[in-house]
Amino acid sequence: MEAQADFIEEQTGSGRALRFTGNLAIARLGDLPKRLEQLSGPIEEVRLDEIEHIDTIGAWIVHDFAHTHSARITGAGPDATKLLDQLAQADDTIRSRVHVPYTPAFLRVMGEVGDATMVAMRTLLGLLGFFGATCIAIWSVIRQPSRFxxxxxxxxxxxxxxxxxxxxxxxxxxxxxxxxxxxxxxxxxxxxxxxxxxxxxxxxxxxxxxxxxxxxxxxxxxxxxxxxxxxxxxxxxxxxxxxxxxxxxxxxxxxxxxxxxxxxxxxxxxxxxxxxxxxxxxxxxxxxxxxxxxxxxxxxxxxxxxxxxxxxxxxxxxxxxxxxxxxxxxxxxxxxxxxxxxxxxxxxxxxxxxxxxxxxxxxxxxxxxxx
Structure with missing residues (x-):
């Protein structure tokens, strides 16, 4: 029977390390995510050399934990490494899209005022053009009353x-x-x-x-x-x-x-x-x-x-x-x-x-x- 997902805290020469064990699949995770959230202090290394299996959910938990603690991942097999690399690329893309650079409040307000002014000007020009088209249509009907x-x-x-x-x-x-x-x-x-x-x-x-x-x-x-x-x-x-x-x-x-x-x-x-x-x-x-x-x-x-x-x-x-x-x-x-x-x-x-x-x-x- 496959072992439940778990982890062991270890002390290394460079600091603390976290060694995952068991099956890191969604069916065997149990309360692992909650226990990981309760960990405090710096983690230098995340080791995967003793895991039996890992799926996308497990790989995301490992990646997110390592990213949060700025830890390096070691000991992953070829399949786990490929899965973690794909998740890292996807995560970088998502984070770059949702990241909104900070803009001072005054500049944001001025930007919104400028955008609203441009919209108003374009609308006014559009109304003037529409008025011209209406005048042309009225003149066409006057010239040919049968079209009225x-x-x-x-x-x-x-x-x-x-x-x-x-x-x-x-x-x-x-x-x-x-x-x-x-x-x-x-x-x-x-x-x-x-x-x-x-x-x-x-x-x-x-x-x-x-x-x-x-x-x-x-x-x-x-x-x-x-x-x-x-x-x-x-x-x-x-x-x-x-x-x-x-x-x-x-x-x-x-x-x-x-x-x-x-x-x-x-x-x-x-x-x-x-x-x-x-x-x-x-x-x-x-x-x-x-x-x-x-x-x-x-x-x-x-x-x-x-x-x-x-x-x-x-x-x-x-x-x-x-x-x-x-x-x-x-x-x-x-x-x-x-x-x-x-x-x-x-x-x-x-x-x-x-x-x-x-x-x-x-x-x-x-x-x-x-x-």
């Missing part, structure tokens, strides 16, 4: 606009109530609760109605555009369209772009009206302002320019959302995980660009006197 896909655009009207009425209306109604409640609480300190109507009307028509609608459309429709086109890219449907002579920009991107541009002003106006209704109901309940008085006051304090500001911004926001979603969807390649990543990027980029443009519009309209 009216059915696809009408279908996107339903997806982007009609199907979004419920969630946009609920969100706007609640936002109107929140604005009225918070405004009334703050203005009550100065005895100026009546100016809550000014706050509701102006901030809703001018900013929040269109901005919150754009954010909702970006999360709802922009993500859908990216996921749909990304899935079509993975399944090679877009390549098949090119092969049969159908332009993906005209067949897929333009209907989504036109639907977003047309529906965003309507959704923005609808959102503003619903938010004003929510604020008016709260003013009626909390402040005792009747609906007739609320409407009359609203007409007095809210200029038409506030409505035009929202209407002007809405189609630009719609175009940005559609372009970001379609651009990210067309960039999908590799596997299904890329679809999720590109969808997330589409939503983040669309919301970021919408907020940046909203800030630009705020400054622009102030300069031209629409305040």
């Amino acid at each position: 896909r009216a059915n696809a655009v009408i279908q996107r009207f339903e997806v982007v606009g009609v199907s979004a009425l419920g969630i946009v209306g609920l969100m706007s109604f609640l936002i109107g109530i929140v604005i009225a409640q918070q405004g009334a609480v703050q203005l009550r300190q100065f005895g100026a609760e009546v100016f809550t109507i000014n706050l509701i009307g102006r901030i809703t028509l001018r900013e929040l109605g269109v901005l919150m609608t754009a954010i909702m459309v970006a999360g709802r429709s922009g993500s859908a555009f990216a996921a749909q086109l990304g899935t079509m890219k993975l399944t090679e449907e877009i390549d098949a369209m090119r092969i049969i002579g159908v332009s993906p920009m005209e067949a897929l991107v333009l209907p989504r772009l036109l639907a977003s541009v047309v529906m965003m002003p309507l959704l923005g106006f609808y959102s503003s009206v619903v938010a004003i209704i929510g604020g008016g109901i709260w003013c009626w309940i909390d402040l005792g302002i009747p609906p007739i008085t609320f409407v009359q006051r609203l007409r007095e304090v809210v200029p038409m320019t506030d409505l035009w500001v929202g209407i002007v911004k809405a189609p630009v926001f719609g175009a940005i959302i559609a372009m970001a979603g379609c651009f990210q969807g067309m960039q999908v390649k590799g596997d299904a995980e890329e679809v999720g990543m590109r969808t997330t990027s589409a939503v983040v980029q669309a919301i970021f660009l919408v907020i940046v443009l909203d800030a630009f519009f705020a400054v622009f309209f102030t300069q031209v006197g629409w305040i």
Whole structure:
């Protein structure tokens, strides 16, 4: 019967040595690895001249122990030597791959900032190129109106606009109530609760109605555009369209772009009206302002320019959302995980660009006197 794997500590002229005995196969190792971990102190030499047999697991235990204690291995037979050499080569390769050189925290942060900046610049250039391709597709459709896909655009009207009425209306109604409640609480300190109507009307028509609608459309429709086109890219449907002579920009991107541009002003106006209704109901309940008085006051304090500001911004926001979603969807390649990543990027980029443009519009309209 083969002996259980074991070891003997010996003292040599150069220091301590460890002599393995028995069968160093996985079936006969027993608690040998645990006992080896409990050894302390330097080991100069690992001897294998008395082992009966050794397999890969046993060879790995010997190699790892010798590497940990910086000990030399002696007495191994030809087969054991070959096995240990192969394990040493594999171990060196693995250790060289997992070894990460130390980099100071400041340099790591600066490197990440630089990488993020380069990604942002490449994305911006890609969006500009995609915008150029969209303009070319629009010009091609204008030159040949028969290539315009009216059915696809009408279908996107339903997806982007009609199907979004419920969630946009609920969100706007609640936002109107929140604005009225918070405004009334703050203005009550100065005895100026009546100016809550000014706050509701102006901030809703001018900013929040269109901005919150754009954010909702970006999360709802922009993500859908990216996921749909990304899935079509993975399944090679877009390549098949090119092969049969159908332009993906005209067949897929333009209907989504036109639907977003047309529906965003309507959704923005609808959102503003619903938010004003929510604020008016709260003013009626909390402040005792009747609906007739609320409407009359609203007409007095809210200029038409506030409505035009929202209407002007809405189609630009719609175009940005559609372009970001379609651009990210067309960039999908590799596997299904890329679809999720590109969808997330589409939503983040669309919301970021919408907020940046909203800030630009705020400054622009102030300069031209629409305040």
